Amino acid sequence: MNYREESLKKHAEWRGKIEVVPRVEVDTREKLSLAYTPGVAEPCLAIQKDIDKSFELTRRWNTVPVITDGTAILGLGDIGPEAGMPVMEGKCALFKAFGDVDAIPLCIRSKDTDEIVKTIELLAGSFGGINLEDIAAPRCFEIERRLKEVLDIPVFHDDQHGTAIVVSAALLNALKLVGKEMKNIRAVVNGAGAAGISIAKFLLRMGAGDVVVCDRKGILGGETCFNDAQREMAKISNHTGLCGALADAMRGADVFIGVSGPNCVTKEMVHSMAEQAIVFACANPVPEISRGDALEAGAAVVGTGSSEQPNQINNVLVFPGLFRGALDVRASDINFEMMIAAAEAIASCVSEEELGRDYILPYAYDLKAHRAVAAAVSLAARETGVARK
Numbered sequence: 148m149n150y151r152e153e154s155l156k157k158h159a160e161w162r163g164k165i166e167v168v169p170r171v172e173v174d175t176r177e178k179l180s181l182a183y184t185p186g187v188a189e190p191c192l193a194i195q196k197d198i199d200k201s202f203e204l205t206r207r208w209n210t211v212p213v214i215t216d217g218t219a220i221l222g223l224g225d226i227g228p229e230a231g232m233p234v235m236e237g238k239c240a241l242f243k244a245f246g247d248v249d250a251i252p253l254c255i256r257s258k259d260t261d262e263i264v265k266t267i268e269l270l271a272g273s274f275g276g277i278n279l280e281d282i283a284a285p286r287c288f289e290i291e292r293r294l295k296e297v298l299d300i301p302v303f304h305d306d307q308h309g310t311a312i313v314v315s316a317a318l319l320n321a322l323k324l325v326g327k328e329m330k331n332i333r334a335v336v337n338g339a340g341a342a343g344i345s346i347a348k349f350l351l352r353m354g355a356g357d358v359v360v361c362d363r364k365g366i367l368g369g370e371t372c373f374n375d376a377q378r379e380m381a382k383i384s385n386h387t388g389l390c391g392a393l394a395d396a397m398r399g400a401d402v403f404i405g406v407s408g409p410n411c412v413t414k415e416m417v418h419s420m421a422e423q424a425i426v427f428a429c430a431n432p433v434p435e436i437s438r439g440d441a442l443e444a445g446a447a448v449v450g451t452g453s454s455e456q457p458n459q460i461n462n463v464l465v466f467p468g469l470f471r472g473a474l475d476v477r478a479s480d481i482n483f484e485m486m487i488a489a490a491e492a493i494a495s496c497v498s499e500e501e502l503g504r505d506y507i508l509p510y511a512y513d514l515k516a517h518r519a520v521a522a523a524v525s526l527a528a529r530e531t532g533v534a535r536k
Contacts, residue, residue, distance in 0.1 A: 159482075162235075164237055165239045165252075191196035203276065206249060208474060209275060212277060213250050214254075214279050214280060216228060216258055219284075222431050232483050235252030235254060238250065245517045248467060258273060261287050263282075263286075268298065275301075276303065277300065278470065284344070284374070285374040303466070303470070307342060314429070315353060317427060321507050324447070326423070330356050332399065332402055333356055334347075334357070335360075335408045336359070337393055337396075347380060351383060352483060358385075359400070365391055365396075366385060366395065367385070367391075370384065395483040403428070404429070412436035417446055424445065425449075425452070427460055431452040431453070448507065457505035464508065468517040470487065472523065475521065476525045488524055492519040492523035493509065496515060
C-alpha cells in the first residue's frame with residue numbers, strides 16, 4: 148500500500164478523525180433542564196465556591212489539549228499550525244483509543260514564546276493536563292519550563308519526554324539481550340533538538356555510563372552548540388572529552404540512537420562500534436541507516452521508527468497510558484519518577500520468553516502495555532507526593 152496516497156484519500160473521506168459526542172441525553176424537557184438551564188446553575192455555583200469541583204462536576208478531569216505552533220511537525224518542519232492539524236487529530240484519536248483520554252487539538256497561530264505560554268495558561272482551567280506537541284527547539288524547552296511554573300496540572304512535551312521514555316524502554320530490553328549493563332555503556336545520540344537532548348538527559352539519570360550527543364557539526368561542545376539547551380547538555384555529557392564528527396563518536400560505542408535525519412550513518416560507522424552494538428535509527432520516514440545495512444554491519448539489535456519493521460520505537464506506547472495514570476490520581480505534575488515507571492512498565496510487557504532481537508517492545512496497539520503504563524504512573528505519582536486523589 149502507498150500509505151501517503153491512501154491516507155490523503157481517507158482524510159478526505161473522514162473529514163476529521165475525532166468528533167464530540169454527548170455523554171447525556173437531552174431529548175426531554177426534564178433531561179434538558181438537568182443538563183442545561185435551569186439545573187446547570189447548581190454545579191456552576193458549586194465550582195464558584197470550590198474550583199477543584201471542576202474536576203468532579205465536569206469532564207475537565209479527563210480532557211487534555213494536544214497543542215502545537217506548527218513549527219516541528221512530524222519531520223516535516225515548520226509547515227504552520229493548520230497544516231499540523233491532521234497530526235494533532237491523529238494524536239487525539241490515539242489518546243482516546245489507547246488511554247480513554249478525551250483530547251482536543253489546539254493549533255496556535257504564534258511563534259512567540261510569551262504569547263504561547265499566556266494562551267495555554269488562560270485556557271488551562273478547561274483541562275486536566277497539557278500535552279505539547281511538535282514545537283521546535285529551543286522554544287519548546289522554555290514553553291514547557293514556564294508552564295510547569297505557573298500551572299498546577301501536568302505539562303508534558305511528548306517529543307521530548309515521550310521519545311525518551313520509549314527509547315529507554317527499548318534500551319532496557321536490548322541491553323538484556325546483549326548482556327550489558329546501563330552503567331557500563333557509552334551511548335551516542337545523534338540529533339541535539341528536543342528529542343535528542345531529552346533522551347540524553349534521561350539516559351544519564353538512568354545511570355548510563357556516558358552519553359555523547361552530536362548535531363550536524365559533530366560532537367556537542369564549544370562552537371558546535373547553538374543554544375543554551377545544547378550548552379547545558381555539553382557540560383553534563385561526553386565524560387571522556389571526545390571531539391570530532393559523528394563517526395568519531397560512534398567508534399567503540401555500545402549504543403547509537405538517531406533522532407536526526409536520513410542516511411547519515413554508514414555501514415562503516417556501525418562496524419566501528421563495540422561488539423554486540425545496539426542501533427536505534429529512529430528518523431522518519433527515512434532512518435539514519437536502514438535496518439538491513441545496520442545488521443549487515445554487525446549490529447546485534449536494531450530498532451527504527453517504522454511500523455513496517457520489527458522493533459518500532461513509537462511514542463504511542465507512552466502518552467495514552469502516561470496521561471491516563473496521571474489523570475486518574477489528579478497529579479499536579481509528571482515527574483522523572485513517573486516517567487521512569489512508564490519506561491520500566493513498557494519494557495516489562497515483553498516477557499523473558501518473548502524477548503528477542505526482533506521483539507524488544509510491545510506493539511503500539513497492545514492495550515496490556517497501555518494499562519501497565521497507567522498503573523505504574525499512578526503508583527509513582529502517589530509515592531512521590533504529586534497525586535491529589
